[in-house]
Amino acid sequence: MCGVLLAAPERRKRFEVRRSGASRVDRPIQPVGAIGMPGLYRDQGVVLRTVKLGEADRILTILTQNHGKIRAVAKGVRKTHSKFGARLEPTSNVALQLYLGRDLDVLTQCETIESNRALREGYGLLTHAIPMLEAVDHLTQDREPVPAIYRMLTGALRTLANRRSALVTPAFFWKLLALEGYEPRINACARCETPAAELPLFSFDLQEGGGLCRGCAMGGGRQLSVEAFDLLSRILSGGLNDALDEAPSPASHDVEKLALAAMEHHLERRLKSASLI
Amino acid sequence: MASYEGSVQRLIDEFGRLPGIGPKSAQRIAFHLLKLPKEDAHRLADVIVEVKAKVVWCKRCFNIAESDLCSYCADERREAHLVCVVEEPKDIVAIERTAEYRGKYHVLQGAISPIEGIGPEQLRVRELITRISGEGITEVIIATNPNIEGEATAMYLANLLKPAGLVVSRIASGLPVGGDLEYADEVTLGRAMSGRREL
Ligand SMILES: [Zn+2]
Ligand SMILES: [Zn+2]
Numbered sequence: 001m002c003g004v005l006l007a008a009p010e011r012r013k014r015f016e017v018r019r020s021g022a023s024r025v026d027r028p029i030q031p032v033g034a035i036g037m038p039g040l041y042r043d044q045g046v047v048l049r050t051v052k053l054g055e056a057d058r059i060l061t062i063l064t065q066n067h068g069k070i071r072a073v074a075k076g077v078r079k080t081h082s083k084f085g086a087r088l089e090p091t092s093n094v095a096l097q098l099y100l101g102r103d104l105d106v107l108t109q110c111e112t113i114e115s116n117r118a119l120r121e122g123y124g125l126l127t128h129a130i131p132m133l134e135a136v137d138h139l140t141q142d143r144e145p146v147p148a149i150y151r152m153l154t155g156a157l158r159t160l161a162n163r164r165s166a167l168v169t170p171a172f173f174w175k176l177l178a179l180e181g182y183e184p185r186i187n188a189c190a191r192c193e194t195p196a197a198e199l200p201l202f203s204f205d206l207q208e209g210g211g212l213c214r215g216c217a218m219g220g221g222r223q224l225s226v227e228a229f230d231l232l233s234r235i236l237s238g239g240l241n242d243a244l245d246e247a248p249s250p251a252s253h254d255v256e257k258l259a260l261a262a263m264e265h266h267l268e269r270r271l272k273s274a275s276l277i
Numbered sequence: 278m279a280s281y282e283g284s285v286q287r288l289i290d291e292f293g294r295l296p297g298i299g300p301k302s303a304q305r306i307a308f309h310l311l312k313l314p315k316e317d318a319h320r321l322a323d324v325i326v327e328v329k330a331k332v333v334w335c336k337r338c339f340n341i342a343e344s345d346l347c348s349y350c351a352d353e354r355r356e357a358h359l360v361c362v363v364e365e366p367k368d369i370v371a372i373e374r375t376a377e378y379r380g381k382y383h384v385l386q387g388a389i390s391p392i393e394g395i396g397p398e399q400l401r402v403r404e405l406i407t408r409i410s411g412e413g414i415t416e417v418i419i420a421t422n423p424n425i426e427g428e429a430t431a432m433y434l435a436n437l438l439k440p441a442g443l444v445v446s447r448i449a450s451g452l453p454v455g456g457d458l459e460y461a462d463e464v465t466l467g468r469a470m471s472g473r474r475e476l
Contacts, residue, residue: 090392123433126391126425272394275396
């Protein structure tokens with residue numbers, strides 16, 4: 001009865017059909033006719049976190065593509081012979097079949113779409129991947145569809161696994177903040193509006209949401225180097241791909257720290273997982 | 278929620294604080310105890326008192342012990358150059374059941390959890406390092422759980438210990454013995470492939 005829903009190529013197609021149903025996104029959860037049982041639905045999602053439950057179960061927090069963030073019980077997942085096997089670790093992107101519950105759904109089947117195994121087999125990769133999951137967990141509401149965030153998250157995890165750059169996480173944070181309507185202003189001083197081309201920016205102020213010139217900064221904000229402002233501006237304007245190939249530098253380090261601070265400022269809480277970066 | 282008379286409610290509250298026990302189960306256990314013969318209940322109470330009085334953490338490996346050293350650390354016949362690192366004392370019991378291992382142990386008392394922000398400094402890692410230099414340990418087997426926390430811990434320890442010239446290995450992950458290949462999940466099967474060994 002276990003994990004194998006359908007043979008691989010066929011299965012992929014089945015999920016794509018559901019993905020292309022554009023109007024689904026706005027509709028409330030409803031039973032999927034194809035399965036023919038009320039309360040049963042299918043989706044795909046990234047496992048954000050897992051918490052042990054009872055003897056052998058786990059509660060999973062999953063950001064799904066079409067049903068938003070859900071919490072589901074995976075029964076017996078901690079047993080070594082579980083039908084779910086190792087598919088449900090954080091960072092995994094999986095195809096799911098679930099029973100709709102009041103608070104917790106119940107996972108009945110799952111299949112790997114992208115295991116992102118590499119992320120869990122490198123300490124540095126994992127400590128950069130988990131803060132992305134934590135930020136998404138805090139930013140999203142239960143059962144509120146956010147397909148754009150799902151798309152961004154799967155993309156960011158894939159990029160981190162392939163390119164192994166410490167800039168993926170900060171870039172993801174800035175993109176996530178932009179989606180939330182928080183776009184940092186770095187082409188001009190956020191206070192006196194003098195263009196950065198005329199008067200270089202000196203520091204970044206989280207409250208103002210942008211860079212400040214030396215005069216306006218008056219020792220406030222986080223001081224950033226010219227190189228860091230340049231890197232930030234390249235990341236924000238679509239130049240991430242090239243930046244990912246560059247070796248870590250003091251500027252990239254500053255941009256990383258600033259992105260984390262901006263995310264924590266926006267969330268009004270600390271990201272626990274960021275303490276291990 | 279309505280509550281019960283003094284001591285009954287206190288009992289329910291105490292059980293409710295135990296891991297994995299919700300208010301309903303706490304109530305069920307409390308009422309089960311109320312129905313027990315006095316001597317059965319006393320036996321339970323006594324053993325709780327006894328365990329708290331007698332049991333301590335082994336000074337060397339942080340397993341549970343009834344004196345300074347646990348039975349494994351005190352056992353001179355076990356190979357002293359070899360240490361197996363586990364998350365919890367119960368993992369020692371699981372490994373001992375295999376009767377395959379004759380070295381010493383070290384209990385981390387947890388695992389690195391990026392999600393919870395639990396780092397190596399909250400575990401018995403520093404103590405492990407001290408032991409390695411002090412006890413002539415040359416080989417470390419990392420037997421943390423094959424989940425995200427256990428893997429993170431294993432990677433961290435490997436990064437830390439390998440440069441020191443120790444032989445560091447990780448217990449193998451793979452297919453459960455007696456199972457069918459076709460039912461294995463992709464992650465487990467992938468690990469089994471990459472961790473294959475020559476015959
Ligand atoms: Zn200014
Ligand atoms: Zn001991």
